[in-house]
Amino acid sequence: MQHAEITGWGKCLPPAVLSNADLATFIDTSDEWITSRTGIKERRICHCNFSDMAIVAAQRALAAADLDPLELDLILLGSLTNDSLCPNTASIVQDAIGARNAASIDINSACTGFLYGLHIGTNLIRAGAHKKVLVIGGEFISHYMDWSRRDVAVLFGDACGAVVIEASDDEVGLLAAKIGCEADAKYAIQITNLGSAYSRLSDDFLYTGWNFDGQEVFKRAVKSMSQACTDVLDQVGLSVDDVHLVVPHQANKRILDSLAKRVGIPQEKVFVNVHKYGNTSAGTIPVALAEAVDEGRVNPGDYILSATFGAGLTWGAGIIRWGNRVKPLRISDAELPPCDKTALEILEPHIRRYKEHAKTSV
Numbered sequence: 001m002q003h004a005e006i007t008g009w010g011k012c013l014p015p016a017v018l019s020n021a022d023l024a025t026f027i028d029t030s031d032e033w034i035t036s037r038t039g040i041k042e043r044r045i046c047h048c049n050f051s052d053m054a055i056v057a058a059q060r061a062l063a064a065a066d067l068d069p070l071e072l073d074l075i076l077l078g079s080l081t082n083d084s085l086c087p088n089t090a091s092i093v094q095d096a097i098g099a100r101n102a103a104s105i106d107i108n109s110a111c112t113g114f115l116y117g118l119h120i121g122t123n124l125i126r127a128g129a130h131k132k133v134l135v136i137g138g139e140f141i142s143h144y145m146d147w148s149r150r151d152v153a154v155l156f157g158d159a160c161g162a163v164v165i166e167a168s169d170d171e172v173g174l175l176a177a178k179i180g181c182e183a184d185a186k187y188a189i190q191i192t193n194l195g196s197a198y199s200r201l202s203d204d205f206l207y208t209g210w211n212f213d214g215q216e217v218f219k220r221a222v223k224s225m226s227q228a229c230t231d232v233l234d235q236v237g238l239s240v241d242d243v244h245l246v247v248p249h250q251a252n253k254r255i256l257d258s259l260a261k262r263v264g265i266p267q268e269k270v271f272v273n274v275h276k277y278g279n280t281s282a283g284t285i286p287v288a289l290a291e292a293v294d295e296g297r298v299n300p301g302d303y304i305l306s307a308t309f310g311a312g313l314t315w316g317a318g319i320i321r322w323g324n325r326v327k328p329l330r331i332s333d334a335e336l337p338p339c340d341k342t343a344l345e346i347l348e349p350h351i352r353r354y355k356e357h358a359k360t361s362v
C-alpha cells in the first residue's frame with residue numbers, strides 16, 4: 001500500500017504583533033487575565049489578504065520538499081476566512097504558485113481544517129487517486145473579529161501553514177486518523193451577520209458578530225480530543241509511551257494541559273506555541289509542526305500525535321510517523337508584502353467602525 005510522506009513544511013506569520021497590553025487599550029481586559037486563563041501573551045494581525053499568507057506558506061513547503069509545483073495534483077486548503085466566496089482560495093493559491101495541474105479544494109471545518117485536509121489527502125494518495133498533494137491550513141480571523149467582545153477577541157490570531165505530502169512505499173506520514181463532529185453544539189461557536197442565512201437588507205449585515213460559549217467548547221474539546229487520541233493510538237497499536245511529540249491544536253494552554261493529563265502524556269512532550277500566536281484556527285497545527293521540525297523537536301521515524309477541535313463542533317486526532325528527513329531541501333525566499341503599520345494601527349479603523357455601528361444600532 002502507498003503511504004503519504006510529509007516531505008515539505010512551511011509557515012507564514014504576519015509581522016504585526018498585538019500584545020495583551022495592546023488589547024487592554026481598547027477592551028476591558030488585562031495581561032494577567034489573558035495569561036492566566038489562556039496562556040496567550042501575543043498574536044499576529046494580518047495586513048494583507050489571507051491568500052498572501054497561504055501562498056508564502058505553500059512556497060516555503062514546496063521549497064522544503066524541493067518540489068516543482070507543476071507536479072502537484074491536488075491542493076486542499078483548510079480555512080473559514082477565505083479571500084472570497086468565489087473563487088475559492090485554493091484556486092488563488094494554485095495560480096500564484098504555478099501549480100496548474102492541481103485540483104483545488106477549500107475545506108471549511110474551522111480549526112480542524114488542516115487535519116481534515118491531511119486525512120483526506122492522505123487517503124486519496126493511499127487510494128491511488130493522487131500522488132503529490134499540498135495541504136494548507138490557516139486563518140485571517142482578525143478580519144471577522146468582533147472587537148467589542150473581550151471573551152473572544154483575546155483568543156485569536158492570524159497565521160498559515162502548509163505541508164507537502166507525497167506517495168511513498170515507506171510506512172510514514174499520517175498512519176491513522178479519527179475525525180468527527182458534535183453538531184448538537186454547532187452554535188457554541190458561531191460567526192453571525194455574514195452568509196445567505198442573514199438578510200442583506202439588515203443594517204447588521206457584514207458586521208460580523210460572535211456567539212461563543214467558551215466553557216462548553218472547553219469541556220467538549222478536552223473530551224473529544226482525548227477520545228480521538230486513544231482511538232488513533234489503538235488503530236496503530238501504539239501506546240502513549242511510543243509517542244515522541246504531541247502537536248495539538250493551540251487554543252488555550254489550559255486545554256493542552258488537560259488533554260495531556262487525560263491522555264497520560266507528560267507535558268514536556270507537548271509542543272506549545274499558543275503564547276506567541278494565540279488560536280490561529282486551521283493554522284495552529286501546520287505552523288506548530290513546521291516550528292517543531294525547524295527547532296529540532298522531531299527526529300527521523302518519530303511518532304507525532306496531533307489532536308484538534310473547532311467550530312462545528314468538529315474534532316479529530318491523527319498519528320504521524322515522520323520520514324527520514326528533518327531538514328528542508330531548499331529554503332524559499334517568499335515573503336509577504338511589506339507591512340508599515342503596527343497591529344493597533346491596522347485594527348484602529350475597524351474598531352472605530354464597530355463602535356460607531358454599535359451606537360447607531362442601539
Ligand code: ACO
Nearest residue numbers: 029030033110111150151154214215217218251252310311
Ligand atoms: N478579560 C477579562 N475578563 C474576562 C475576559 C477578558 N478577556 N473574558 C471574559 N472575562 C470575564 C467574564 O466576563 C467572566 O466574568 P464574570 O464572572 O463576572 O461573568 C469571567 O471572566 C470568567 O469567564 P469564563 O468564561 O468563566 O472564563 P473561563 O475560565 O471559562 O475562560 C475561555 C474563558 C478562555 C474562553 C475558555 O473557556 C476557553 O478557552 N474556551 C475554549 C475556546 C476556544 O478556544 N475555542 C476554539 C475554537 S474556535 C474555532 O474553531 C473558530
